[in-house]
Amino acid sequence: MAKTILHKKPRAKPGEIKKWLLNNKAHDGDSCLEWPFAKNKAGYGNCKWAGGYKNAHRVMCELIHGKPPTPDHEAAHLCGRGDSGCVNPRHLCWASKSENNHQKTEHGTQLRGSKQPTSKLKRSEVVRIRSLKGVKSYREIGKMFSISPQQVCKIILRQGWGWLD
């Protein structure tokens, strides 16, 4: 007798995952967007993409922000709800391992803005960037201020500029 494998979620049809990702790339809601397909034990979405299995939030992050700056970069969750399978494109950005850990521990001692590469921005610009969160994509905001989407993400994550608040 064949072993019955129980899947929490129905198995996605071929092409369905890709379609869902592309459809939700422009998702503009503020709340978390839960991965509707299979997840791993840690709660992160599993995704078949480009011939292999990947973390769904990583694929989404790449769709929005392009390739990670280095292979060691992690797709960090602004919302801290990766283990709930969040793949909201607005909640994701590339962060180095230490940045990601820093974000996870949150609101610890932060480096002052002057030591960060984003220090060329004025306070008023930082405030403006944060006000654009959810209004424009990181890429669009980055273009407006001549900074990278990753830097926009960091500012919104309050890394480096946390002392402003």
Ligand SMILES: [Zn+2]
């Ligand atoms: Zn989220």
